[in-house]
Amino acid sequence: MSESSKPILYSYFRSSCSWRVRIALALKGIDYETVPINLTKDGGQQFSAEFQTLNPMKQVPALKIDGITIGQSLAIIEYLEETRPAPPRLLPQDPKKRASVRMISDLIAGGIQPLQNLSVLKQVGTENQLPWAQKAISFGFNALEQILQNTAGNFCVGDEVSMADLCLVPQVANAERFKVDLGPFPTISRINKTLLALEAFQVSHPCRQPDTPAELRA
Amino acid sequence: MSESSKPILYSYFRSSCSWRVRIALALKGIDYETVPINLTKDGGQQFSAEFQTLNPMKQVPALKIDGITIGQSLAIIEYLEETRPAPPRLLPQDPKKRASVRMISDLIAGGIQPLQNLSVLKQVGTENQLPWAQKAISFGFNALEQILQNTAGNFCVGDEVSMADLCLVPQVANAERFKVDLGPFPTISRINKTLLALEAFQVSHPCRQPDTPAELRA
DSSP states (O other): OOGGGSOEEEEOTTOHHHHHHHHHHHHTTOOOEEEEOOSSGGGOGGGSHHHHHHOTTOOSOEEEETTEEEESHHHHHHHHHHHOOSSSOSSOSSHHHHHHHHHHHHHHHHHTGGGGSHHHHHHHOGGGHHHHHHHHHHHHHHHHHHHHHHHBSSSSSBTSOOHHHHHHHHHHHHHHHTTOOOTTOHHHHHHHHHHHTSHHHHHTSGGGSTTOOGGGOO | OOGGGSOEEEEOTTOHHHHHHHHHHHHTTOOOEEEEOOSSGGGOGGGSHHHHHHOTTOOSOEEEETTEEEESHHHHHHHHHHHOOSSSOSSOSSHHHHHHHHHHHHHHHHHTGGGGSHHHHHHHOGGGHHHHHHHHHHHHHHHHHHHHHHHBSSSSSBTSOOHHHHHHHHHHHHHHHTTOOOTTOHHHHHHHHHHHTSHHHHHTSGGGSTTOOGGGOO
């Protein structure tokens, strides 16, 4: 296989949506090349004409794989699962459990993250950013904590890592960055801690990416 | 089958996310009961203790089906597709086309709708609501129009109705409600018009629901 046929992940070290996909790639053992897209440098490299052609939403991640380019992290993860179904599975076999995984994933990817991403925070103005982000995350985590009490085992849904866990850990990292009090969310905190001990979550961590600034490396 | 075993959809006539699910139920020919949750009456019926138990996100839709309750419209639609796979399929068979369907669905469900939903608009304040919503929708539609030029046939992805179309039509209705100029989006407009002629999109329309106010009925 030639070097150029490796999947290419357009990613930003701190992007929680990019992290979701990096975990999936790590779990599936898929070798890939990272092209860093710096969301703050040069007014945002995601706005370049070249990147817009790849992902018209001007967002990371985007994954070039199998001759196509996919935007939207959950669509990427579902594609990886469907085309690389070898274990570990990112979705359970049982349809009801799959529904729980997707409900939790969508709750985070559609109900929390979009409200506290960079472009929205720019719009709400500097002094409002922190309370705005905290409110969005706390509201969503309140719901998530309640849902997890019915679905969780060691992980978000039962005892197997799933797409829901790929969404959880990066969102908790955002919560910490925005100084959200995690005290009211013991189940979220417990699962997050368990997941962070797994290798796929460590190698994909924002502090260990090719574009991680030296001062943030660990 | 007893009356109580019919699926129950918790829905609000004007909720674009509820409409997505209503279209899916209509396409699949699934008989269901509607329980209206009025998002503006009584300070928002989604905030009642009873409803919060069903959907901790305090949002519609939620679907009670097969002994479980699912929140998040796309998770519901994926569940219906997996458990009721008889035609019409809501996702194509080809994994690359499925990726396109999910990318478009997530773009709308995660990249547009959350930024212009009721709770966010309340936060931005009355005078900012219209420009805020218009900006979010126009930004997303710019990307979507570009993506559709590669994926669309008669519908969003090829010539079969898919989950992406179930997201498109309710989002265009929101765009019209917020007076977004649809001139720059000819592909979106064409597909929307074609879809609105289909029976499943008509019976599920906000102007024909049990909770549609008399003055908005058609």
